[in-house]
Amino acid sequence: MEELKRAEILKMEEEAKKQKIREKEALIDELMFAEGDAKEILNTFAQTVANKQEEVVPLLPKVTQFSTGVKFTRGSGQQPLPLIEEGPLYRYEAPEIPDRCGPDPPTIQEICSNGYLQHVRAENDTEKAGGYTSTLPCLRALQDALSGLYHAS
16 A cells, blocks of 8 residues: 555656656747747746646645554544443552561561661662662561561471
């Protein structure tokens, strides 16, 4: 499909070039063989060329599809979207904490005040901007370390 359009555009360009050559040859012939004033002949040819340029508007082929091949539609052929009945709004429920079989880990306030963060890499500015804090990995490590301490097999 695109090859046909390209071929048509090339053919139109070649035809325009041939037309310009014909016009130039006609002007030269008129200047050589006419007995009138050369300025008048040039003015008349300039006016004819200007009139032809006004008349000739480049006819672009009407685009009927996207570059991906999907065709344009007016929307009238499309069915309206069906209405979906919405259910109840979401309500957050905190997850149940399983039995860790060990002592309770310290809270975030205790982690900050008791020096636990000295053993965890501090966050940089980029990580802070993303919402990362060093207290959460420290809390996670303490939870992992303390879980299962009371487990007896």
